[in-house]
């Protein structure tokens with residue numbers, strides 16, 4: 001029996017520090033146990049909840065209301081809770097959680113695009129137009145044709161299941177950001193092949209449209225069969241090679257250089273690279289890709305304020321995938337508050 005969100009159910013974007021809320025109806029994902037800083041104190045449960053205004057990490061302390069296994073299998077929950085003030089400013093705690101059936105109207109839960117999507121589209125178009133090499137330019141225009149099969153999948157895709165740019169439009173934002181970083185470095189280092197670098201940057205993660213599938217209604221992002229077996233690096237390289245082969249007169253040497261930049265953009269084999277970077281352009285692309293992902297992690301922590309429990313200090317965040325590291329985003333927050 002489909003459920004429905006109560007009319008007075010709060011949206012995530014409307015919650016403010018100090019608020020108590022009732023009957024909040026959210027999508028849920030990524031439930032996990034996390035240890036208290038004092039490990040003898042045991043574990044609490046951390047989940048990510050979302051609606052069509054965004055997503056947020058939430059916590060269940062002291063006797064989690066539902067077992068972790070139940071939360072893992074849940075897609076929608078109804079919760080009561082509160083938003084903290086003081087040193088845990090912005091942290092959302094759940095006090096009552098009930099798993100519910102999928103609501104009849106899913107529009108309330110549709111994953112929103114994040115950031116300035118129109119600006120990211122425009123930046124991507126500007127970068128394509130800036131490529132002067134006629135072969136690379138023709139390739140980019142063909143792959144990213146607005147009426148083609150790839151563009152509608154590409155522009156809405158997330159760049160990852162978690163870690164960085166893992167939201168609708170994240171892939172477009174990330175690839176444009178990497179290309180912009182590469183362009184700035186190409187300006188400072190004029191002996192580089194700027195057009196090879198920008199073309200590869202725009203295309204470097206194109207294989208992600210085959211590697212992952214995203215259900216915008218449920219918010220679930222998961223790996224496809226091809227994603228598990230082949231991965232976006234090789235999938236992307238094959239896609240680009242096959243598109244280049246269809247363009248009359250596309251030089252084989254340029255095709256191989258482009259493939260090399262895509263195959264090596266994760267830098268080292270332990271991070272999934274099929275080849276180590278063997279030229280300056282490949283080194284720069286892999287560094288800019290890494291930089292974009294790491295800075296996005298800081299920005300993501302800035303948006304998901306409230307993750308202070310692991311260190312007890314405002315602005316410090318734990319990294320679930322790297323328990324030995326913490327991130328400080330207090331400076332970024334200061335800068336954002338000054339500019340707003």
Ligand SMILES: [Fe+2]
Pocket residue numbers: 204205232265266
């Ligand atoms: Fe990648």
Ligand SMILES: [Fe+2]
Pocket residue numbers: 174178204205289
């Ligand atoms: Fe990337």
